[in-house]
Amino acid sequence: MPDQLxxxxxxxxxxxxFSGVTAVNDVSFTVGRGEIMGFxxxxxxxxxxxMRILTGYLPASSGRVSICGYxxxxxxEDIKRRVGYMPENNPLPEDMRVSEYLYYRGRLKEVARRKxxxxxxxxxxxCDLKRVRHKIIGQLSKGYRQRVGxxxxxxxxxxxxxxxxxTIGLDPHQILIVRDLIAGLRGRMTVIISSHILxxxxxxxxxxxxxxxxxxxxxxxxxxxxxxxxxxxxYELVVACEKAVLEDALGLVDPALRVATLxxxxxxxxxxxxxxxxxxxxxxxxxxxxxxxxxxxVRALNRAHPTLEDVFLAATRRSWDVIDKR
Amino acid sequence: xxxxxxxxSHEIRMLLVTPSTYIASVIFLSLMGFVFTDILETxxxxxxxxxxxxxxxxxxYLPVLFMVPLLTMKCLAEERRLGxxxxxxxxPVTTTEVVLGKYGAAYALYAALWGSTAxxxxxxxxFAGDARLLEWGxxxxxxxxxxxxxxxxxxxxxxxxxxxxxxxxxxxxxxxMLFGLIFGGSYLGDAAWLKSDLLHPVKAAVDxxxxxxxxxxxxxxxxxxxxxxxxxSGTVLALLFSILGVEAKLLHG
Numbered sequence: 052m053p054d055q056l057x058x059x060x061x062x063x064x065x066x067x068x069f070s071g072v073t074a075v076n077d078v079s080f081t082v083g084r085g086e087i088m089g090f091x092x093x094x095x096x097x098x099x100x101x102m103r104i105l106t107g108y109l110p111a112s113s114g115r116v117s118i119c120g121y122x123x124x125x126x127x128e129d130i131k132r133r134v135g136y137m138p139e140n141n142p143l144p145e146d147m148r149v150s151e152y153l154y155y156r157g158r159l160k161e162v163a164r165r166k167x168x169x170x171x172x173x174x175x176x177x178c179d180l181k182r183v184r185h186k187i188i189g190q191l192s193k194g195y196r197q198r199v200g201x202x203x204x205x206x207x208x209x210x211x212x213x214x215x216x217x218t219i220g221l222d223p224h225q226i227l228i229v230r231d232l233i234a235g236l237r238g239r240m241t242v243i244i245s246s247h248i249l250x251x252x253x254x255x256x257x258x259x260x261x262x263x264x265x266x267x268x269x270x271x272x273x274x275x276x277x278x279x280x281x282x283x284x285x286y287e288l289v290v291a292c293e294k295a296v297l298e299d300a301l302g303l304v305d306p307a308l309r310v311a312t313l314x315x316x317x318x319x320x321x322x323x324x325x326x327x328x329x330x331x332x333x334x335x336x337x338x339x340x341x342x343x344x345x346x347x348x349v350r351a352l353n354r355a356h357p358t359l360e361d362v363f364l365a366a367t368r369r370s371w372d373v374i375d376k377r
Numbered sequence: 378x379x380x381x382x383x384x385x386s387h388e389i390r391m392l393l394v395t396p397s398t399y400i401a402s403v404i405f406l407s408l409m410g411f412v413f414t415d416i417l418e419t420x421x422x423x424x425x426x427x428x429x430x431x432x433x434x435x436x437x438y439l440p441v442l443f444m445v446p447l448l449t450m451k452c453l454a455e456e457r458r459l460g461x462x463x464x465x466x467x468x469p470v471t472t473t474e475v476v477l478g479k480y481g482a483a484y485a486l487y488a489a490l491w492g493s494t495a496x497x498x499x500x501x502x503x504f505a506g507d508a509r510l511l512e513w514g515x516x517x518x519x520x521x522x523x524x525x526x527x528x529x530x531x532x533x534x535x536x537x538x539x540x541x542x543x544x545x546x547x548x549x550x551x552x553x554m555l556f557g558l559i560f561g562g563s564y565l566g567d568a569a570w571l572k573s574d575l576l577h578p579v580k581a582a583v584d585x586x587x588x589x590x591x592x593x594x595x596x597x598x599x600x601x602x603x604x605x606x607x608x609x610s611g612t613v614l615a616l617l618f619s620i621l622g623v624e625a626k627l628l629h630g
Contacts, residue, residue: 070629106467109627131469138467142460146395158383159468203464 058120059084059211059241060105065114067100067265074100076265078114082258084210085238089252090245091363092262098245099139101262102213105243106136118211132161135204135240139215141197145189149180149199152188153206160207170206177235178202179228194225201232205240212236214244218251230255249360261366269366276362284328285311285355286338291320291348300345301326304337321350380470384478385485388452392486401447405440405490412436413497428512430498431596434519435589438559440490441530445555446548448486449534452479453623457542462623476535476620484531491523515596522595526588529608530555532615539622562587 060082067075075097082088092098103109104116107127116123118130144152150171157167175181178198183191188199197217204212217233218226226248233255236242246252252259253273261269261276269276290297294313301308307328314323328334335354342349392398416429425432453476456462465475502511537551538544565571565583572580591604 103463108463108467128469131467134467136464136467138460138463140460142464144459144461146391155383155387156464156468159380159465159470161379161469 057084058082059086059118060243061115061117062101062105063115065101065104065116066112067097067104067109068112073265075104075111078262078265078267080260080267080270082241082243084241086258087233087237087242087244087256089256089259090243090262091249091252091259092245093367096262097265098262099215102136102215102243102245103138105213106134107131108136132207133209133211135207135209135212137200137204137212137214137217141200141217143188143196143199145187147188148185149188149191150175150184152199153203156203157206160209162207170208174202174206177205177232193220194222197221197225197229201229205236209240211241212243214242216245216247218246218248226251249363261363263367269362273362276366284330284334286326286328286335286352287355288324288326288338288342288352289321289350290324290342291316291322291350292342292345296345296347297324297342300341300347301338304334304341305330308334308338321348325355378474378477380474381478381481384470384474385481388479388482389485392482397447397451398486401444402490402493405444406493408440409433409436409494410497412439413494417501428515429501430512430516430519433494433497434515434522434596435592437519437523437526437592441526441559442552442555444487444490445530445534446537446551448483449531449538449551450544450548451538452483452535453538453619454542454544454547457626458544466627472620472623476539476616476623480531480535480616480619483534484527487527487531488524491520491527495520514598518596518598518600519592521600522592525595525605525608526591529558529611529615532612532619533558536615536619536622539619539626558586559588563589 058081060080062081063079065075065078066073078097078101090098090102100109104111104123105118107123107130110124119133121129121133123130147155153171153174154167157171158164162170175184178201180195180198180202183195186195188196191199197220201214201217204214214233218229221229230251233242233244237257244252244256256273258271259269259273259276260267269279271279292300294310298310301310305328307330309327310324311327312323312325316322326338333354335352339349339352342352413429413433416432419425419432420429453462456465462475466472498511498516505511533554534551537554538547540550541547562583566587570576571583585603585607591601591607594601594604
């Protein structure tokens, strides 16, 4: 039974070209059953195109995509029964009521008529839409519309849910609701979400995939990505000294300690410095002592906790460098 | 075709709750009402050779040119403009079901509007009671012609809507195609340059596609299989191109 496979989504060597322009270039990844994966990338990186191919809406130029064991190209009908999809910008009909819309979508998604009523009540409750169930969608605020889109995606209880920027345009309170909603799907449904709001991805996703210029530039858990891309530990320092003197002092602490960035000195001679090292243990105190022993003036020293944003910027910058060098 | 009826009933429902449907219906019924009154006035002044139904249905192009674009321009263009075609086609629904469902709903409304003009003849029968004014032949023939030609006209409207995401462009395109089909045939049929032997096959094709001549045959009670085939094959072709149009826009959009 393909539905029982441990891998929900398998993509291998996926390529999509639009009249000569390569939007997705040799992308391969897998998503396990019940996993939540975040899809990150700058605008035009190929996120939406990849998601559309996964849903069977767009055909791929080459490569292989299978969802719950069913290949997208030959069994797109089976795929469509197993995927709940919320496209970018969440398009909704303007002149329908929320409950009418969900009923129509439920019928199209082949939910049995008998089960549809209770299921609609359930998703309205989960998405906190009960108050607006009789309102016309065109008159709803952005936050409500976004939740109608999410309600529609989870309506037929598909094993795979794909959402393209589900939290865009929401206020912090609504983002919290959507985040809890997505987290509540963990283990039951496989979820892929793309987002620009990086803390969101970091908090909800088990795994992150960063894509740029149609290529995967990094993938793994947020913690693993941090280690891989930014080095294990980072220290931020504001100190008044010359580079050579600083390096001498740091060499005494640990020869592996590297100066990653060195800012220009300000009017008082202080400059911002970033240090990286592969060691995990705390080096703050030895560094400070070494600097003070050399009679350097120190204004600040702290161990940086890089966010996914730093990882994202570093990873995409790295891929730009690679592209520029070609 | 599991989802055809779901889409059809949804589309009919949406047509029934849209104000534009009622505006279009009022315009249609007033226009046809004026035409009918005008015909009756002519008949009350002097006896005429043909029956009022014959003259009435001969004006079919008036509502066709204005109503068909209005009824169909929204069906696929709006879905593409809003992007809802993407959510629609990522459910287990085929493009064919979507196009046929929308076509069916537009045709049902078109047929219902024309059907309501039967009220004019009922009023005439009730108040005039003159059997000479109410010949069954031209009336039934007229309605059959409207029903059969409507299949093609609405399919052309759906095709125009599949080709553009802008409703205004779709409606103008539909108007142009319908105008070409209805009047182009009779214009080319009279053209002298088509009468040469070399162009004989073209001339034969043009003669075959004379919408007004088809109407005359129908109103005389002649239901020619070739004419039925003309409308049915035209409908199938237009719908096929609509489906291909929607899918081509997905591939290259």
